[in-house]
Amino acid sequence: MNTPDLECRDLVKDFDDFRAVDHVSFDVPQGSFFSILGPSGCGKTTLLRMIAGFQEPSAGDLLIKGRSMVGVPPNKRPVSMVFQHLALFPTMNIGDNVGFGLRQRGVGRSEIKDRMEQVLARVGLPGVSGRRVDQLSGGQKQRVAIARCMVLEPDVLLLDEPLGALDLKLREHMKIELKSLQAEFNTTFVYITHDQSEALVMSDNIAVMNHGRFEQIGSPHDVYYNPATAFVAGFVGEANRFEGRVVEASDGILSVETTGGARLRVTVPENGLASGQRVQVYLRPEAIALSKSAPAADPNANDGQGIVESVLFNGANSMVILRDATSGATLSVTLPQTGAFAGLSKGDTVFTRWTADQARSYPLAEA
Amino acid sequence: MRSDHQKLGFYLLIAPLLLWLVLLILLPHLGLFIVSISEKVGVREYETGFGNYAAFFSEPLYWRTFARTAIMSILATALTLILGFPIAYYIAKLTRGRTKTTLFMMCLIPFWVSELVRTFGWMILLRETGVFSQTLQYLGLTAGPIEFLYNDAAIMVGLVYTSILFMIVPLVTTLDSLDDSLVEAGYDLGGNGYSILREIVIPHAMPGIVSGCIVVFMLSLGNYLTPILLGGKDSLWFTGMIYSQFITRFNWELGSAFGFLLLALSSAVVFIGLKLSRQSLSETMGR
Numbered sequence: 001m002n003t004p005d006l007e008c009r010d011l012v013k014d015f016d017d018f019r020a021v022d023h024v025s026f027d028v029p030q031g032s033f034f035s036i037l038g039p040s041g042c043g044k045t046t047l048l049r050m051i052a053g054f055q056e057p058s059a060g061d062l063l064i065k066g067r068s069m070v071g072v073p074p075n076k077r078p079v080s081m082v083f084q085h086l087a088l089f090p091t092m093n094i095g096d097n098v099g100f101g102l103r104q105r106g107v108g109r110s111e112i113k114d115r116m117e118q119v120l121a122r123v124g125l126p127g128v129s130g131r132r133v134d135q136l137s138g139g140q141k142q143r144v145a146i147a148r149c150m151v152l153e154p155d156v157l158l159l160d161e162p163l164g165a166l167d168l169k170l171r172e173h174m175k176i177e178l179k180s181l182q183a184e185f186n187t188t189f190v191y192i193t194h195d196q197s198e199a200l201v202m203s204d205n206i207a208v209m210n211h212g213r214f215e216q217i218g219s220p221h222d223v224y225y226n227p228a229t230a231f232v233a234g235f236v237g238e239a240n241r242f243e244g245r246v247v248e249a250s251d252g253i254l255s256v257e258t259t260g261g262a263r264l265r266v267t268v269p270e271n272g273l274a275s276g277q278r279v280q281v282y283l284r285p286e287a288i289a290l291s292k293s294a295p296a297a298d299p300n301a302n303d304g305q306g307i308v309e310s311v312l313f314n315g316a317n318s319m320v321i322l323r324d325a326t327s328g329a330t331l332s333v334t335l336p337q338t339g340a341f342a343g344l345s346k347g348d349t350v351f352t353r354w355t356a357d358q359a360r361s362y363p364l365a366e367a
Numbered sequence: 368m369r370s371d372h373q374k375l376g377f378y379l380l381i382a383p384l385l386l387w388l389v390l391l392i393l394l395p396h397l398g399l400f401i402v403s404i405s406e407k408v409g410v411r412e413y414e415t416g417f418g419n420y421a422a423f424f425s426e427p428l429y430w431r432t433f434a435r436t437a438i439m440s441i442l443a444t445a446l447t448l449i450l451g452f453p454i455a456y457y458i459a460k461l462t463r464g465r466t467k468t469t470l471f472m473m474c475l476i477p478f479w480v481s482e483l484v485r486t487f488g489w490m491i492l493l494r495e496t497g498v499f500s501q502t503l504q505y506l507g508l509t510a511g512p513i514e515f516l517y518n519d520a521a522i523m524v525g526l527v528y529t530s531i532l533f534m535i536v537p538l539v540t541t542l543d544s545l546d547d548s549l550v551e552a553g554y555d556l557g558g559n560g561y562s563i564l565r566e567i568v569i570p571h572a573m574p575g576i577v578s579g580c581i582v583v584f585m586l587s588l589g590n591y592l593t594p595i596l597l598g599g600k601d602s603l604w605f606t607g608m609i610y611s612q613f614i615t616r617f618n619w620e621l622g623s624a625f626g627f628l629l630l631a632l633s634s635a636v637v638f639i640g641l642k643l644s645r646q647s648l649s650e651t652m653g654r
Contacts, residue, residue: 052555053554053555054551054554073554074551074554074555075554075555075556075557075558075559076557079555080555080556081551081552081555083548083551083552084548085546085548087546087548087549087551087552089549089552089553089566089567090571091567091570091571091573092566092570100553100556100558100566101556101557101558103562103566104556104557104558104559104562105557148556149556152556152557
């Protein structure tokens with residue numbers, strides 16, 4: 001077993017009056033793309049800054065290639081960081097920006113030039129070294145910022161939401177580009193973001209962070225389909241949420257009565273839920289099947305009838321908001337793209353069906 | 368009709384500027400220049416010529432004082448920059464909120480008092496019977512009183528003190544606009560304190576450095592009070608020389624020539640400074 005490129009052991013960071021990072025442990029194997037996903041203020045930036053060396057952990061250990069980094073200043077760590085606003089030096093041209101790190105290491109002038117041209121070619125920007133920073137487009141600056149780090153051949157590249165400032169189209173494009181650059185350089189990337197789609201598309205592994213703690217570490221598939229906690233289920237992807245109480249648990253199926261009065265049948269989660277316990281149920285909008293006529297009865301499915309409240313047209317991601325006929329709860333459902341529901345409009349009645357294994361339920365603290 | 372109104376408005380708005388430029392800058396200089404090229408050949412008899420300028424170059428006292436003033440002003444500017452830069456960096460980058468405002472105000476407060484009073488303050492500290500001398504005697508470090516006043520070091524102290532605010536203000540403004548993440552990126556890429564200062568902070572602050580230096584240099588060169596009061600009668604300053612030509616000697620012709628030479632000197636030094644630092648006047652002053 002190789003030593004992972006980056007290991008965090010029970011990392012804690014306390015500020016004056018609150019704990020920003022709370023006993024976080026993880027390791028990132030060589031050459032993988034690791035994302036830390038969380039809402040703003042969850043401590044992900046503090047965590048990244050500790051890895052970069054701008055902040056010292058209050059407790060715990062941080063190892064890069066098996067070597068402890070506690071007390072090592074940022075300019076002595078084998079990590080480089082792509083800043084949120086890239087932080088390209090506006091007073092230097094592109095070549096000097098990329099060569100900055102090598103100059104600090106005392107590399108010879110001609111070697112700097114060779115390596116600088118090489119790395120710029122690898123990120124797809126040959127021959128821009130003489131240009132000024134403000135002569136490049138947003139996507140080009142992004143690649144220069146990556147080249148400036150990669151020319152130093154760091155063990156770990158840290159990325160602090162670098163796509164945040166780009167427009168949507170370019171962001172989609174850069175996601176794919178970043179992923180292929182990572183494969184090309186075969187360097188360990190640690191990427192922090194609040195945008196779940198960035199994390200899901202690019203990562204080998206995702207850590208979902210909330211209030212300074214890791215809620216779950218897993219592959220994008222795992223995090224999306226098997227969220228470990230209610231927070232992950234609610235934060236990653238869209239979900240309908242119901243609150244209720246378990247009325248019966250048998251044969252691996254929970255019977256839940258929602259606060260609205262509807263009966264739901266959901267699969268018992270791994271840690272089990274007892275009868276009488278308060279629960280919250282998360283159901284993905286795409287897990288709900290729509291039909292215009294009542295489907296044949298199925299004892300294992302949750303059937304319902306809803307009235308269309310509104311149709312949120314968004315191309316392939318269009319949704320319908322339904323009001324459940326019995327409980328009065330709202331339900332968002334992904335609109336199938338087959339065209340069968342193209343004419344759906346406000347006031348129409350549709351039938352819904354989802355199976356017990358498609359919903360996730362988590363215990364809810366007693367109010 | 369409408370365009371007439373617009374024209375009138377334009378002329379009214381530009382009138383104060385034009386009046387200021389023409390009456391207070393252009394006309395006096397023109398007048399002085401005409402006086403400076405008039406040579407006195409007899410009672411109320413004048414001839415046009417450059418004799419006054421020639422007199423400056425033929426008399427070593429004049430051009431030596433001139434060179435001395437220039438060199439000491441450049442030195443004072445350099446000292447002000449060296450002292451002012453850390454102060455400005457501290458105010459701009461290492462403090463925020465209330466502390467920042469307080470520190471900035473503390474730099475400003477001495478300037479609420481007239482320059483004359485401030486210079487007398489230095490005299491109280493530095494003179495033979497002053498605070499420094501008496502403290503040293505009290506501590507037993509010296510046997511007799513020491514005169515700190517009336518030498519070039521005292522002039523330098525006074526010049527730096529009078530002009531340091533004009534260095535700090537533009538520096539704080541430019542350093543304020545330096546994004547912290549640029550400095551962090553510098554460290555992250557392996558830079559140390561010195562290389563980041565040289566490659567990132569100073570290039571960014573260059574417009575502020577240049578505009579601060581221009582102002583401080585001009586103020587020092589044109590200062591009259593500080594060199595006269597702190598330097599005493601042995602320390603000559605070119606403005607003092609102009610004063611004595613006009614007031615004591617009543618030789619307006621030579622005084623005017625000196626005035627123009629001082630103008631030429633300051634323009635030349637600023638021009639060379641801009642060329643050396645590869646800055647343009649519009650870039651540094653237009654911010």
